[in-house]
Amino acid sequence: MTEVDFLGLLRTLPLHPGAIGLTDDAAHLGSLVLTKDLIVAGVHFLDSDPPGDVAWKLVATNLSDLAAKGAEPVGAMLGYPIGDDGWDRAFLAGLDRVLRAFDCPLLGGDTVRLPAGAPRFLSLTAIGRSASAPLRGGARAGDILWVTGTIGDAGAGLAIAQGADGPPTLLDRYRRPTPRLAEGQALAPHVTAMMDVSDGLLIDARRMAAASGVAVTIDLARVPLSDALLTFGDDALTAATAGDDYELLFALPPGATPPVAATQVGWFEGGSSLRLVDGDQPVPLPARLGYQHH
């Protein structure tokens, strides 16, 4: 079955109110927020990726979910299949770096022997604390859609990891993303909705709009692109449909100015669709809005 079908069935099970109907990336438990991610070799990372960078990405992507809740990290629990010494040691060195970089100590976890021939499957539960965790479903008609940083760099970095020529700065954005923790904490009290851009700007904006019960329009002319990406040659539509950015996407009431550097990329209206424009010109939606896991 598809992930959508599975989640549909899962929603018929007893759910905690803090699960928010399994519609969000993190659960709310008092002032704590909790998120769990599973990553598998060949699906979420390449076998050729350096093990230390896999550790970085595992932690950073979970912390990005916490950032979208305006949370500061409390700790993480690791699920790890022990395999060969070299990979494990390099993974642990990277894990040490990323935990120190974002001040997120280990709380616990579990290990298992990696069965012969099985792909590596890693899991992490990250716990954070937030005074006012926003939902992804709070955007209102009239709100403006903003995004931190630049979009599309990690998508180009994936192409570079797979053999394309390009600057190392883009590869770094793919392999060692930066969760926007400080930005999330500054934004949380002001936003009407917030989430991280993990699967692509278009698909994630549509998810925010759907969860909020409104329509969203994205202006490709406003999508922030880095100089490195422009040099690499990707256009705004490619950037807006690439995944792994881990920037924060958020809605603010019209006229409000975000307390951190960010770019207006669109706006919300009544309705239920995703529209794309390039300045004044309507643009047809591409067949693929972003990365879909199934």
Added chain:
Amino acid sequence: MTEVDFLGLLRTLPLHPGAIGLTDDAAHLGSLVLTKDLIVAGVHFLDSDPPGDVAWKLVATNLSDLAAKGAEPVGAMLGYPIGDDGWDRAFLAGLDRVLRAFDCPLLGGDTVRLPAGAPRFLSLTAIGRSASAPLRGGARAGDILWVTGTIGDAGAGLAIAQGADGPPTLLDRYRRPTPRLAEGQALAPHVTAMMDVSDGLLIDARRMAAASGVAVTIDLARVPLSDALLTFGDDALTAATAGDDYELLFALPPGATPPVAATQVGWFEGGSSLRLVDGDQPVPLPARLGYQHH
């Protein structure tokens, strides 16, 4: 590397104080306790086990860790690889049953597509709340070692699952263990140390003694065996070295009476060893004290 080596390296990383040096089965975070388990087909369950029972066991074993903390379940986060429809639906039906049985709602989780040919790998993070969570390392010389329920039933159940003839009640104890949540909550304020028996009475008692910095003696003549197990034909030594019991093992000061049904199986002394007796007679330690994952 071995699990022991891996944990040794993991302990050099930044640890949360609530991780208790990664020496316990659950982390402490204020009044919350958190535990994470990873189970893999062919290692922790048999491919022939009914999927609904795999769900039961995944949740029940995590809740058993919470029971050892005197906690009541708050919620659980699931990591699940979506595979074939039939297995997934049967798993979800079992998950529904076990979550309802122990009043543990879902808080969230993550899914991934099960790669072709890969063994199923499932993970669960369970969160509980406890007013006074005991550690496994608090036993003192002179304390008495107690255990709830009967020991060895699940080990016989595993033999039955693998083809031996025996009563279904033993198979049930292997496939659908009961976390001792009520017992744990009643015991927590009184015990000096508590943990669940997951890998075997002898190995887990030795772990409690080692964490507490004391020696422990187990009296095989006192190990509680069920009528079903006696009929099946296992002796006390076989029972005491079998895993998957999920009973509670706890230490009480001498003279104290537990507030729940339980059996005295041994005592703590100064020192650092595990000794075995059968009434008055010393018994040599068997080569294998219980189930070791690596």
